[in-house]
Amino acid sequence: MEVSALKLPIHKHRLYPSTRFLYARCEGCRVRGHIYGGYRCNDSGCYNNASPGGWFHKECGESPSEINHPSHPEHPLTFNAKTGYKRCHLCGLLIRSGYCCAICHFVIDMACAQNLPPPPAIEHPMFHEHSVVRTKEAPLMDPCKICKSLIDEGYPYECLTCKDVFHLDCVNQSREVNHSSHSSHILDFFTSESLPENAEKTCILCGEESAHVLYHCSKCNFSICIDCKRNPPPLTVQHTKTHRHTLSLLARRVSFTCNVCGMQGDRSPYSCIQCSFLVHRDCIDLPRVININRHDHRISLTDHIGRRGNLKCGVCHQSVNQYCGGYTCSTCPDFVVHSSCPTKHRVWDGVELQGIPEEEVIPPFKVVGDNLIRHFSHENHILRLESDGTSTRDEKTRCEACVSPVYSDPVYSCEQCGFILHETCANLPRKKQLPFRNIQFKLYAPNMDSYEAFECYACKTMFSGFRYKAYRISIDVRCGTFSELESYEFHDHPAVYYNDKKASPRCRACHHRGEMSQHMLSCDDLIVAESGIALSACACLKC
Template sequence: MDKVEVPIHKHPLLPFARFIERPCEGCRIFGYIYKGYRCNELGCHNILFHKECAESLPEINHPSHPDHPLKLLLKGRSCTCSQCGVSFQYGYICSICDFMLDLSCAGGQAPLLVLEKSNLHEHPLDLFNGLKSGEISCKACQYRVYDREQCYRCYQCELVFHLECANFFPEASHPSHPQHQLKCLTAKAAPDYADKKCLLCGIMLRNLHHCDVCNFSICSRCMSNPPPLVVASLTTHEHQLHLVPRCINFTCNACGTQGDRSPYFCLQCNFMIHRECIDLPRVININRHDHRITYTHRFGHGNWKCRVCRKRVDEFYGGYSCSKCSDYVVHSRCATRRDVWDMIELEGTPEEPEEVAPFEVIDDNTIKHFSHEHNLQISNYGSNHLEELKLCQACVFQICTEPFYSCKQCGFCLHQKCAKNHRKKRHMCHYQPFTLDTNSECKQFTCQLCFQRFNGFRYKSLNNMTLDVRCGSSSEPLWHESHPHPLYYSKDNSKHCSECGKRGWFSCDECNFSLDFKCALLPNKVMRHRYDDHPLVLSYGESSSVDGKYWCEACETQVDPKKWFYTCNDCGVILHISCVEGDFTYIKPNSVIPYEAEYVSNTSTCRPVCTVCNTRCKLSTILKYSGKGKIVYVCSFKCLGIVRFRVF
């Protein structure tokens, strides 16, 4: 469907027939928007308008202010409506006398400033729009009153009511049940046989409008904002769809999942659909796949498996598939989850050009990487032991035994795998795409997945989510040497890392095993640690040991042999992971931070003592402070937070 240029928003808006429960950006009234407009630009995709609000005229004449025309005021400054006294950002203003109206008052749909009589409360109720933070519930229905949502307030009792709750009528008619009047009842007064959920939207009822003849019960929001009886949406079906307002078990043709009430139905085709599935987007990008995926009404015969939830996909119902990857399919509900889809509809939008490669190939051994001004030449570890001490500028980790590119003029190094990192990519942790930033100013960031501080390259999203390149380049399935099965990204809060006990982001579908990002991406090998001249290898624990006890060479405390640790295969040295990987591991030595401090290598024979915890700094990188005539050393960020108060 073509976008529409409207004066109320800076971007063209896309008409939609979807059922979306959110506040209108124009009038700020919360509820289902059954037909309206949405912005289809990345970063602006949560902007929704009622049809009437989006089509507001640039200039109007209003009976409340007959002397001058009123001009549409776009979002930019907060104003107060001269009629209802509520603050607004979209509305009309008189340029001559500063008279203002919000969109509700301008459209003649404004609620009364004072509700003298209400069916639910004995005191007068005042219109209120002052909820700015925290959660508060409507006294009538017990559901949350959202920030900036207009409501009524009783100042004597300090209670608030949704607009529709405060305006309950003892009896009223409803288009979904025209046969009889519906009575307003509290949940306690409702008969025992009444359904506990709204027949139309399915939310739990705390007060209801009820027909005791037909046992028909709906919530206050569906009472005041009834769903349309007929809907047309060519995206999901070619014919008009009619509401069937009754409890009925059905399988939605659009998503293949079960429903138990009020579907929309096409009599010609015996087609049934959830109201949430009406007007599904045709072409979208998701964060689990590199290509666009397209909605299809049915997949046909095959053993299909959803690539997001990894459960079976019924071939006779709708879903999404990739035209370039013949076996890639996704459930409709999984593809359009807000943590998976970026909320941008791409039908009619040309395919983006292929991604610019991160480097230009000069010859078989030389590349020109976008992050560096000089050519880089391929090198293989083994010719020079000093190479193992070099750091990759992208991931800020040792070169180790991996192939790498280096600059012969200035010593700049990149792992071969880091040089291939995409400049733009999608990641399973976030719905927005990421861009690779070389961090030329060497600023310090915290990865929002592993919580490790770093100052190498980073991936950043449009809303400034930051990942280091180790986490940012990860993908699913993740195959880890400690586990025989593939691991998949999961947002299940009940999953805990099998190694450290923290939130487990990568989980196994076959057994109770999970890893967080930090443990999942620990380096398998560390070269030339200060406690051993040989490589240290990550060990995933042992069932038993010869004498039953292991001891860490660095901190001289006991190591649990069933937990992960680093060990030397040549001489048997054992180290805690925390004694090999510290807070400053992924920060480049000689990096300067404020307060006359810098990160320095801890490679001397005599280890400095941390000025806070009074222990020898055992890690390869430490923090050095020089100020007020003294030099002090800090071994961790925990100690860093204390030393600033002591020294400066």
């Protein structure tokens, strides 16, 4: 890799400096929000399907191992990566890492360590007529009087007269701010319902629609959310791999086509005026070489896809602009992916592979003679290929891998013990990327004397044959050989993998409604053009 890794006390793995913009929870201060640059971990164990992990604010990544803090002036505080779920003495949040006093067992989280301790009381808060005091009680699960969201963690402020409660970050908000993204005018604090109907109620910077509070310029109809007010994006970015010139923030509503991913944007791109170059902020400093769970080979980022046989994205299945950048596969020239899809659709394992040698492909068997192999699942005996189709068998004779009848299919068989494999099953790869999780699966062959069945993670049916395994997840080889854009008996069009736990669509093959954990196949012709969300599913995998 081109940048040197750092071993910092805040994290168990080495960290790499990054210019990447993303929305995530910082592993240091545990604050969720936009991270502009900072540090990243390149270990797949710090990334999961739900959200990107292993990211740190620059300040958090560079935090010293020992500090002196005004909240505990008696003794120095030492950073401890494993505090064991203690509650921060200042904000009340449960933390797994923070600064601790070895003598007093005093502990604060990283966010509190970077700021002055909150006052025990505020005599004249900005948005309340009475003074408020800091409670040391567990969260009340009541809505904050200002932002209206529940106070579900941390110590709140409370008005003893009105019994209203407030978040620490809300109670003393400024009514007016000079913001870097809109330096021409002052932004005023508004509740969403107090703004005119035609006023901008969506943050110009991040696109989040606020149901409660905004900072707004009435002259320009310019609005930003509280998160972007506290943590504004940088006005300029220098990243030569994305663009050779300095990129400047254009903080306004504007329709554009991103030169990196080829997708449409509607607000606040970073731009280079002399090159007419526009880019989404989350398309800056994208990973260069990655694995995704929709393809078996590495894919690499290029700034120009060019003419190819298939210009449909291998993740969202929408058209790809040949004049923009994207990910391509050196082995499969027709496979392309939008630049933004690996991170947006959670199909990437979070590991940047540039500079890391590819793993050697281990074949499933060794050729030991004409039509003779020694398969990894049956190493004690030689298997012979029977491909002439003359040997017929009843349906009791089943392949050890897929547990399907072999009939007259080409098979590898063992003359000594009756072990038999379809020729296609014998060629199943030892390692494979599967769409069900962002991890690499390995082919596992159970002991032939053991017929213990397991539940397939994908189709939820019991199975006793070969399986692809990763951690505690097992996929039967039938689901493990699923390939997108194939046609199936129950439908005339190619199908793609579809998993939306919120949707719970009805299967058109068995007519049952999918459970929260059920994985579905969706018709490629039923994909919404812009969002990539399936309108309805064709079938569940068990069909």
